[in-house]
Amino acid sequence: MKKHGILLALLLVIGGALPSLAQDMMDYPADMSECEVDLSGETINIFHFGDLSGPYAFITQPIVSALTDAVAYWNGRGGVCGAELAQVYEDTGGSREAAQSAYDRFTSAYGDELDLLLLYSSDDGELLREQLAEDEIVSFISAGSIASLYGEDGQTPGWLFASNPLYINQFGFFCQFVAASPELFPDPVIGFVTWPNAFGRSGTEPAAREYCGGLGVEVLAEPQFFLPTDTDILTQVQNAIDGGANIIYTNSLASGPALIASALVDLGLEEEITLAGVNWVMDTTVGLLGQRVLKSNGLPAVDGMLGSMPFRWWTEQDNPAVQFVTQQFAANNRSLPEQNIAYLLTWGAVDSILEATIRTVNRTGSLEAVTGAEIKSTMQSMDYAVLGGLMQHRYEDGMRDATMNRIAVLKYANTTMTGPATGPDDALLIDDGAGGKLFLPLVVPLSDFMEVPQLRGQ
Amino acid sequence: MANINPAGVFDTTYEEDMLIDRTRRDKLWKNLAFLALLLLPLFSVSGPLGLKLISDQYVGLIARVSIFVIAVQGLNLLVGYTGQMSLGHAAFMAIGAYGSAIMARELGFSFWAALPASALLTGLIGLLFGLPSLRVKGFYLAMATLAAQFIIPWALRYPLEDLTGGTRPLSVPAPIIGPFLPYADDAISDDAPLIFEAGDRYFVDVISLRFAQIEGAYPAIELVNPGGLVVPAGDVNMTIHEDAEGNTTGISYIASKAGEYRVAVIADGSTTSFAAQVSRSKALSFASDIAMYYLIVPLAALLMFLARNIIRTRTGRAFISVRDNDLAAELLGINVFITKLRAFFLSAVYAGIAGCLLAFERNSLSLDMFQLDVSIEMLAMLIIGGAGFPLGAMFGVTFIRLLQEAAIPMLRPWLADLLPRVFPFIDAVNITSAINPILFGGALIIFLVLEPRGIAHRWEVFKVAWKLRPYSY
Amino acid sequence: MSEFIYRNKQQLTWALYAVATVLLVLFIGDQLAGKKAARIAQTLISGLLVGGVYGLVALGIVVINKASGVFNFAHGWMMVVGGMIFWSFFTVSEISLAGAGLLSAATMLMIMTTVSYRDLLKQRNLAITAGGALALTALMTVGGIELRWLHALAGTFAGAILTGLAVERFTIRPLIGQPLFTAVLMTLAVAEVLHGVTQIAWGTVELNLPVFVNPQTNSRFKPIRLEAFREALDGIAIIRVELVIAFVLALLAFIGFILFFRYTSVGLAMRATSEDQQLAQSVGLRVRVILAITWAVAAFLASIAGVLQGGAVGLSLNISFVALRVFPAVLLGGLESITGALAGGIIIGIVEQFGTLLNSSEQVGTNLAPYAVLMLVLVIRPDGLFGQKRIERI
Structure with missing residues (x-):
């Protein structure tokens, strides 16, 4: 089978540091709190709903895969503090009506039991922000918008907690990076070429432009929008370049960054223009879709794309959390396109949810006594290394999103599997099972974790 | 469908032919059904009687169904009775929703003023997009309204971004009905914030502050939250009161959300809170689900009844004749164009009311709520329910919403458990995420094959059969 | 006047269209000039x-x-x-033979029964179905x-x-x-x-x-x-x-x-x-x-x-x-x-x-x-x- 061929090859590549594959499965890496209360015979439900069949399904399905695997893993070890783990979820197809009705069903069917809810999209977060506060339900979300996490004024922390930094902060962080590397970007001008939805346009706010301007990084006032169905975005890219941009920043997923990169190659501007983006561009799917077009140096078009990487990535196999998730991924026979951000982050989210639950149970004495407000107070005092180092969840001082970030670059593996390829000759090419060859995407962090600037509410 | 009476019973007058309630039993059943609907929330879990017979989910569900019944009834007037296809109905709802929200936020309209005003506004814009119906017919007209479906949200998103917030969510205050009853006089100081509950109104006596000393400071008196930031207009409504000479006498604030606020003077970017004499009064707020239920459901019933009556008027009959054959209608002396425009206007007014209700029920608006798929879904509801039948909208919306929100969620866990075991070679995640579209599409297909003319048609047939029993024909 | 309009309705309409087109072209031309x-x-x-x-x-x-x-x-x-x-x-x-065969057979069955399912009762039609399915399967898998x-x-x-x-x-x-x-x-x-x-x-x-x-x-x-x-x-x-x-x-x-x-x-x-x-x-x-x-x-x-x-x-x-x-x-x-x-x-x-x-x-x-x-x-x-x-x- 093709899928497994690729998967094994990838595991070999990153497995340079992974001799443990043939050995026993490793222990759970996280330093979780001890259970002081025995929960045998009880069930901890992980509630989540979101778009599983709509326009974002291609990125959300691995969430369910990871949750399924995580639930099976915990139950296989005898549960959490003796309690069985289960997931309760629904598909909204990306519709607001459906999200609202799913929420109503969850709250009325599970009532007191529903204290913690996992959401996928910041749209749902915005829709439910007030209701979550009213019903006292804590919500976990991978990356929320300002409005969902901090309200309309950007200053009122609510009941939603995000794993990633706000997109606008990620953009500000990128500006910091650009300003700090004058040798790479002597006269930086950033132009947005991005999707037109709320996610796509975060970072185009005047506050971000002002902040970057203060660092000496000009940001073009007019963002260029394209749709996921566009086949030709030369016009948008050229608009940005005519506006003076020499860095193109994008908030898009999957084929979005690949499309921009191939437009740059087509225009012969791959050397002059740098492509960068939000944390979602540093993904396996982008790396796989972005190699239809090769640059003049023989490497795929998205090679060298910069992006945020506020957590550890699959290739950082010296990290116990990554090792552990990789093992689980292989053990569950997941396919390569699922080896993406969502799968990785969801294991982290489950870990964080369980840690918050255990801490709260330890304080309240029983699962029944746990309320949303109790979980919220646990979360607010939390400073926790998720899965033993995937990322840090710290929500003190009214913070609702992550504060640490780093910049990484998307590369492709070399033949010796020791680092990124510098050209087509030393790049590792694996058989895609249909007569073609595939480059193997790699993500290489360029900086260490650093504090992101806070640009909301300004 | 013509009225079919039992053998030997004839309509002898025009009035009799036009009756809505044809028998006393008709009337009784209808009133009983309405009464049951009104009593329902009292038996819900969070109802005042504490009976916990009905899940809260259904209270919200019926309220949301009612909103869409209003919208789809508007569509019925246009599509079902006048025969003009429309694919832009959700955009008209968007005008109603955003119009009323902006009126409430920026212009200080109460819900009761915003409702008719936004409905009228929507009606006028509906007229504008009805103009092509002079020349364009059939499915081409559907596409002209499709243009509305794209142009209106575009206008709300970009040119009007300052008012609508563009892609960001827009919060809407909860409807408040007066009168305000005073119940306390307080003095506030620097360290004692105003503690609002939903529906509270604070009146700050500016004269007692001797504000005349601070020149031009009135407009800069704001409510701030504990973080020192100005409270957004959606949360608190501010009105400045003036006396006959035009001097400011006070400022009143009406909160739609509970919260802790301070009154502050903002000058040169710095915020100073101060002490003042305030009086506090309280009004009924419609913040709770049950309160919204009692606002929405009777209004929906009223509008259904109104639509039923519009069809019985001269205009209504003109609608039907335009639908059946517009050329013939013209020969009969009906001004076809004016009739179509009336239908567009009425339809948009209904959409506007529904949009306004949606805004105040949801308290948060986003343009994603009014996309093309919503327009198409409403058309589906209408055709499933029975286009051109008075109860079509009700049947259609109820059927689709029950399918989506009760039947599919009920079957889903069971199927999600069963199917991966039947098809072990397919990824379980793929199966579970495909359940919703397959069940929904499959149910629609089966339903359309069995009953292509809609539920209301079957209902009429059923009623006739019941009246003619035991003789069938 | 009104009679003139009525008589030259067609020409006037086209004149209006022409004016609108010229205005549009001018507007866009102005925008594109830079x-x-x-x-x-x-x-x-x-x-x-x-x-x-x-x-x-x-x-x-x-x-x-x-x-x-x-x-x-x-x-x-x-x-x-x-x-x-x-x-x-x-x-x-490697295309799975079973999958290709199923697809071909289903397609041929649908084609042959377009008019009526009863058509399948004839031996000739059955033979065509089987032959067509085999040929299609071969096209999909051979080589x-x-x-x-x-x-x-x-x-x-x-x-x-x-x-x-x-x-x-x-x-x-x-x-x-x-x-x-x-x-x-x-x-x-x-x-x-x-x-x-x-x-x-x-x-x-x-x-x-x-x-x-x-x-x-x-x-x-x-x-x-x-x-x-x-x-x-x-x-x-x-x-x-x-x-x-x-x-x-x-x-x-x-x-x-x-x-x-x-x-x-x-x-x-x-x-x-x-x-x-x-x-x-x-x-x-x-x-x-x-x-x-x-x-x-x-x-x-x-x-x-x-x-x-x-x-x-x-x-x-x-x-x-x-x-x-x-x-x-x-x-x-x-x-x-x-x-x-x-x-x-x-x-x-x-x-x-x-x-x-x-x-x-x-x-x-x-x-x-x-x-x-x-x-x-x-x-x-x-x-x-x-x-x-x-x-x-x-």
Whole structure:
């Protein structure tokens, strides 16, 4: 089978540091709190709903895969503090009506039991922000918008907690990076070429432009929008370049960054223009879709794309959390396109949810006594290394999103599997099972974790 | 469908032919059904009687169904009775929703003023997009309204971004009905914030502050939250009161959300809170689900009844004749164009009311709520329910919403458990995420094959059969 | 005065149109004045080529509408299904014999039972079914990876016919003689089911479909750079090969259908069917067969469009939304017009690109300009640019 061929090859590549594959499965890496209360015979439900069949399904399905695997893993070890783990979820197809009705069903069917809810999209977060506060339900979300996490004024922390930094902060962080590397970007001008939805346009706010301007990084006032169905975005890219941009920043997923990169190659501007983006561009799917077009140096078009990487990535196999998730991924026979951000982050989210639950149970004495407000107070005092180092969840001082970030670059593996390829000759090419060859995407962090600037509410 | 009476019973007058309630039993059943609907929330879990017979989910569900019944009834007037296809109905709802929200936020309209005003506004814009119906017919007209479906949200998103917030969510205050009853006089100081509950109104006596000393400071008196930031207009409504000479006498604030606020003077970017004499009064707020239920459901019933009556008027009959054959209608002396425009206007007014209700029920608006798929879904509801039948909208919306929100969620866990075991070679995640579209599409297909003319048609047939029993024909 | 207006109504109308056009051209010309010639040329080329894809999609919608009067909302999902089937045959080195056999057998069964299930009782028909299935299976599986184009085309062909026939048989056929609204709504239901089927069979992850990839270099075909015009245009304009291929395919399909509808009896029968299904049936036309052919053809057109779109961007469920963007093109050209589909597609393509060139930060190109143009055209020509003028009588 093709899928497994690729998967094994990838595991070999990153497995340079992974001799443990043939050995026993490793222990759970996280330093979780001890259970002081025995929960045998009880069930901890992980509630989540979101778009599983709509326009974002291609990125959300691995969430369910990871949750399924995580639930099976915990139950296989005898549960959490003796309690069985289960997931309760629904598909909204990306519709607001459906999200609202799913929420109503969850709250009325599970009532007191529903204290913690996992959401996928910041749209749902915005829709439910007030209701979550009213019903006292804590919500976990991978990356929320300002409005969902901090309200309309950007200053009122609510009941939603995000794993990633706000997109606008990620953009500000990128500006910091650009300003700090004058040798790479002597006269930086950033132009947005991005999707037109709320996610796509975060970072185009005047506050971000002002902040970057203060660092000496000009940001073009007019963002260029394209749709996921566009086949030709030369016009948008050229608009940005005519506006003076020499860095193109994008908030898009999957084929979005690949499309921009191939437009740059087509225009012969791959050397002059740098492509960068939000944390979602540093993904396996982008790396796989972005190699239809090769640059003049023989490497795929998205090679060298910069992006945020506020957590550890699959290739950082010296990290116990990554090792552990990789093992689980292989053990569950997941396919390569699922080896993406969502799968990785969801294991982290489950870990964080369980840690918050255990801490709260330890304080309240029983699962029944746990309320949303109790979980919220646990979360607010939390400073926790998720899965033993995937990322840090710290929500003190009214913070609702992550504060640490780093910049990484998307590369492709070399033949010796020791680092990124510098050209087509030393790049590792694996058989895609249909007569073609595939480059193997790699993500290489360029900086260490650093504090992101806070640009909301300004 | 013509009225079919039992053998030997004839309509002898025009009035009799036009009756809505044809028998006393008709009337009784209808009133009983309405009464049951009104009593329902009292038996819900969070109802005042504490009976916990009905899940809260259904209270919200019926309220949301009612909103869409209003919208789809508007569509019925246009599509079902006048025969003009429309694919832009959700955009008209968007005008109603955003119009009323902006009126409430920026212009200080109460819900009761915003409702008719936004409905009228929507009606006028509906007229504008009805103009092509002079020349364009059939499915081409559907596409002209499709243009509305794209142009209106575009206008709300970009040119009007300052008012609508563009892609960001827009919060809407909860409807408040007066009168305000005073119940306390307080003095506030620097360290004692105003503690609002939903529906509270604070009146700050500016004269007692001797504000005349601070020149031009009135407009800069704001409510701030504990973080020192100005409270957004959606949360608190501010009105400045003036006396006959035009001097400011006070400022009143009406909160739609509970919260802790301070009154502050903002000058040169710095915020100073101060002490003042305030009086506090309280009004009924419609913040709770049950309160919204009692606002929405009777209004929906009223509008259904109104639509039923519009069809019985001269205009209504003109609608039907335009639908059946517009050329013939013209020969009969009906001004076809004016009739179509009336239908567009009425339809948009209904959409506007529904949009306004949606805004105040949801308290948060986003343009994603009014996309093309919503327009198409409403058309589906209408055709499933029975286009051109008075109860079509009700049947259609109820059927689709029950399918989506009760039947599919009920079957889903069971199927999600069963199917991966039947098809072990397919990824379980793929199966579970495909359940919703397959069940929904499959149910629609089966339903359309069995009953292509809609539920209301079957209902009429059923009623006739019941009246003619035991003789069938 | 009023008599003068009345007499010269036609001329005056055209004069008004002319004035409006001149004003529009002046306005756009003013906006474009600051742009380099290369940008304008590039926009025109991009618009034309993208418009070709739109035209191909629009063609599929028009064909069904022409034959049955149904506006097909499921076209986008037929594109996805077709593209995915192509992917399954194209990117997998070893095609499972069982899968190919099942697909072929199902397709042949559907074809042979188009008129009635009873046809299968005849031995001759059974033999044809079996033989056809064997031949199709062979086409899909015989040979190695070198023949993957053949495999994929055969598989897509069979899959498209199966989809089209199944949609027609189980959802459209029961509605013959029912209100058109109901059939239009039925296509929405079909779209939902196809959506679910796609998710089950292929998941939701965006797939790479390397049809426009040069196997030697493992890279996409290099775009043609118009170096010769560099000086004349004050910059470089490029032509993307994959879009040219799509455009040529659209052109071929367009010519084929023009000839088909004009010169074949089936084409004529389709036109008659769309006028009145019951009437067509009563004059001896086999409405079922005609509808079945139409849907199969439309599904095949959708598959080709799906493959092209998937090859140019990536194969995901989002492809279904392309059909939504094509709606104005269909209407602009005229619902029943083959010429109109292509012309509408190209016009919308160019309008979108120029809208984007002038103002992309407010999405004028995709969300405003096509619909504004559509409104304008519909008010001037209520039946689209090339649509049939309907003569109405009581």
